[in-house]
Amino acid sequence: MRTNVERAPDTRPDRPSRGASAMWGAPFLLGLLTAIAGVVLLGATFFTSMVTVFFVGMMLVIGGVLEIAAAVRSRGEGRGTFWSFMLGGVLTTVVGILTVMYPAAGLASLTLLIAGYFFASGLFHVITSVMDRYFQWGWDLAYGLISLVLGISVMARWPSSSVWLVGTLVGLAVFFRGISMMSGSLMLRRGLHHVEA
Numbered sequence: 001m002r003t004n005v006e007r008a009p010d011t012r013p014d015r016p017s018r019g020a021s022a023m024w025g026a027p028f029l030l031g032l033l034t035a036i037a038g039v040v041l042l043g044a045t046f047f048t049s050m051v052t053v054f055f056v057g058m059m060l061v062i063g064g065v066l067e068i069a070a071a072v073r074s075r076g077e078g079r080g081t082f083w084s085f086m087l088g089g090v091l092t093t094v095v096g097i098l099t100v101m102y103p104a105a106g107l108a109s110l111t112l113l114i115a116g117y118f119f120a121s122g123l124f125h126v127i128t129s130v131m132d133r134y135f136q137w138g139w140d141l142a143y144g145l146i147s148l149v150l151g152i153s154v155m156a157r158w159p160s161s162s163v164w165l166v167g168t169l170v171g172l173a174v175f176f177r178g179i180s181m182m183s184g185s186l187m188l189r190r191g192l193h194h195v196e197a
Helices: 018-043 045-073 079-101 103-132 137-156 165-196
Strands: none
Touching: 018 045, 018 165, 045 079, 045 103, 045 165, 079 103, 103 137, 103 165
16 A cells, blocks of 8 residues: 655755865865964974075076076177176076075075065055045054064064064965965855855
8 A cells, every 4th residue: 555645845955066065165175274384384483484585595596597598589689688688687596596505694684675675665654644644544554653663673683583584474474375265265155155045
């Protein structure tokens, strides 16, 4: 004897498809790993600083060699073009090689350059925000003052500040990049959920 049993309609929300989960899940996982890498880099600031200086030195060497190659290729275009490319390429290559060979001096130079940037940028933001008084100028003023103080404190503790500054900045950049990727993937998940609904 056969009985017909009617099943109650399924009121549970639909689970997202595998493709939709992969669209936001992979960037979220990558962002999580990037944020963890940023925390690890912040825990080893001196190592991070040295690796960063070595990377910068190698990029300078590669850029200089490419500039020398561009100079050789542009020989027929005029002596001015040739010599500007050649001298720039040789100088960039030499600076890159010295940075790789003497990473401590390269790190100290890079730290001084960053401190000068903080100071100049902070001074510019303080002056423009106070003089122009544009919309929400107070935030720009606060940014300028913080940047000024950071630049002055790094210069005052130089060269010992070289040990931690570059590594800390790289670690923070990697950490916040991971946080940004995670928040972006969660926004994507929310948008996909609304589309499927």
